[in-house]
Amino acid sequence: MSKVKMEVHLGPLRLQNPVLVASGTFGYGSEYADLVDLNRLGGIMVKGTTLHPRAGNPMPRMVETAAGCLNSIGLQNVGVEAFIREKLPFLRQYRCAVIVNIAGDSYEEFEQLAERLDGVEGVHALEMNISCPNQEKGGIHFGVDPESTREVVRRVRQRTRLPLIVKLSPNVTDITVNARAAVDGGADVLSLVNTFVGTAIDAKTRRFKLANITGGLSGPAIKPLALYMVWQVAQAVKVPIIGMGGIMNATDAVEFLLAGASAVAVGTANYVNPRVSIEVLEGIEQYLREQGETDVKHIVGTVKRCKPGNEF
Amino acid sequence: MRCAEHCEVVANRPVATNQFEIEIHCPTVALHAQPGQFVQMRVQSGYEPLFSRPFSVFRRFPDRGNFSVVYLARGTFTRMLAGKKPGETVFVVGPLGNRFSVRQPANEMLHVLVAGGVGAPPLYLLAEEMVQLGIPRHRIVVVNGARRQDLLVCQEHFAELGVHLWAVTEDGSLGERGKVTDVLKSLYQRGELPHDRCQVYACGPTAMLEAVAQFAQKHALPCQVSMETLMPCGLGVCLGCAVKVRTAEGADYKRACVDGPIFDATEVVWG
Ligand SMILES: Cc1cc2nc3c(=O)[nH]c(=O)nc-3n(C[C@H](O)[C@H](O)[C@H](O)COP(=O)(O)OP(=O)(O)OC[C@H]3O[C@@H](n4cnc5c(N)ncnc54)[C@H](O)[C@@H]3O)c2cc1C
Ligand SMILES: Cc1cc2nc3c(=O)[nH]c(=O)nc-3n(C[C@H](O)[C@H](O)[C@H](O)COP(=O)(O)O)c2cc1C
Ligand code: FES
Secondary structure, X not given: OOOOEOOEEEOOEEEOOXXXXXXXXXXXXXXHOOOOOHHHOOEEEEEEEOOOOEOOOOOOOEEEEOOEEEEOOOOOEOOHHHHHHHHHHHHOOOOOEEEEEEOOOOHHHXXXXXXXXXOOOOOOEEEEXXXXXXXXXXXXXXXXXXXXXXXHHHHHHHHOOXXXXXXXXXXXXXXXXXXXXXXXXXXXXXXXXXXXXXXXXXXXXXXXOOOOOEEEEEOHHXXXXXXXXXXXXXXXXOOOEEEOOOOOOHHHHHHHHHHOOXXXXXXXXXXXXXXHXXXXXXXXXXXXXXXXXXXXXXXXXXXXXXXXXXXX | OOEEEEEEEEEEEEEEOOEEEEEEEOHHHHHHOOOOOEEEEEOXXXXXXXXXXXXXXXXXXXXXOEEEEEEEOXXXXXXXXXXXXXXXXXXXXXXXXXXXXXXXXXXXXXXXXXXXXXXXHHHHHHHHHHHHOOOOHHHEEEEEEEOOHHXXXXXXXXXXXXXXXXXXXXXXOOXXXXXXXXXXXXXXHOOOOOOOOEEEEEEOOHHHHHHHHHHHHHOOOOEEEEOOOOXXXXXXXXXXXXXXXXXXXXXXXXXXXXXXXXXXXXXXXXX
């Protein structure tokens, strides 16, 4: 069987293949290590990390919805110091890239996180999660206001030499505006999408199903929305894109590559089938062989417009 | 050792009203599952429902490489599961979670297993292990409760083990009338639950667990409870299964799927 080239370069970040696992859906890797060969993944985007440990939001904080789920976990995590001390040594044993997803409530928190992780052995890139509430600006989200996006990315850019991935929020009118702002600020790579804000109500009890009222929607339900956003942003900016949102199998992943993503991240699907990321990787390789392609790079952004059909 | 694989259904038979025992060929779970542990199962290929569902391991047949669970067909997934025929497959991840811990010195202890409805299966596995460990059968007390006789599960299995068995139904259709805690109370009043040599293990609906935990606390009986929460991943990753607990530093969340499902009853913040 002919080998297809799977290595991808996302700006300064090299990945052995384009399949990543999305932040918050794969823990710190160790949880899956006996079920998934971590050496085969392109990379692991670790759980959102903050400066200090966080306990997260009250229960219930997750509900299943039609072809998806809403979560309001609230960035429960061990904090950056414990991450470096307790979680990173395990991840260093593996070949795959380790991308640390960072989140802060203020510019300073983002700056401190970037500075702390810069040069730490085993950290290959940072992914900025800029859809957290910005307390400085009275509840406006960093990722929603393009000026704040540019500013927070610019500040982090000055504090780290690591490849910088900026994860965009889909909860905006025109995502290309925020994409351009992130690139202006110095993003090497964009990842999209994060979850869509939504809610769920129990008609019988007349209550919201989440203690927090709202949560982030992920899973197959958001795939068409995410795919469109990836395509839009691919038209608007030159930097590489990591596409995600409802990828459940290899075909879904290929669609993101065709839309213009250079790599993909599997999220909620990891909960459904812990081995899905490997199945996605193998499925992309098989697709490329079937299509007579020799390099995964060759299909990125090659989606064509459909031909108008016969008129009825 | 745990697995994530498609496994063959060996049998799927009714055991009580709307309740079934499904036997599955899965050597990893058959060999390694401990009392209180569970598996995540998935039968659907589409996205409705999206997530797998957790089920406690009921019986293990290591020589055949099979295990079984007892389930109540109550919603989308469990109704689909009820439709599974021998020869078809289910996707199984497991065994998962921690286990009931049997405190030593085991022989001098009285082990009180309190089951509510489909909470009984993991307690059967525990009772079976206790018998195999050589704990005298009269020191294993099982209080098996349900709303009605036709909803009571595992009764004959407990009976076959020869343990000290109480049936309790809310309508009195079998055994004592009332709730499991009523039986606990009367045992206590008769001096049959010595607080210094007694260990309570409970599995069932959350309201029952809370009542049992309160009873245990009031009488200073050590008590382990198996917590039921929604478990999207079962692997400790999504944090959707969090249980509020007391720690030395104040309230915190633990994950029912990996830090549990078995918790010390005094650790859990109820309500
Ligand atoms: C560790 C663990 C072990 C379990 N072991 C068993 C077992 O051995 N046998 C068994 O029958 N069930 C067991 N359960 C519960 C089982 O997972 C639920 O019955 C199942 O998720 C229902 O799925 P469904 O799609 O059929 O129902 P849904 O359509 O999802 O729900 C139907 C009804 O059940 C309620 N429900 C759904 N999930 C749960 C849950 N996790 N806890 C409480 N109520 C729920 C819903 O609120 C709704 O009222 C266990 C749960 C846990 C956490
Ligand atoms: C339970 C849960 C927790 C998440 N936590 C984070 C997080 O900490 N940081 C982050 O940037 N994204 C987080 N995400 C978003 C995912 O990384 C991903 O962007 C989103 O779920 C869309 O992909 P999917 O539909 O494949 O899951 C989380 C998603 C879920 C479901
Ligand atoms: S079910 Fe996902 S962390 Fe427990």
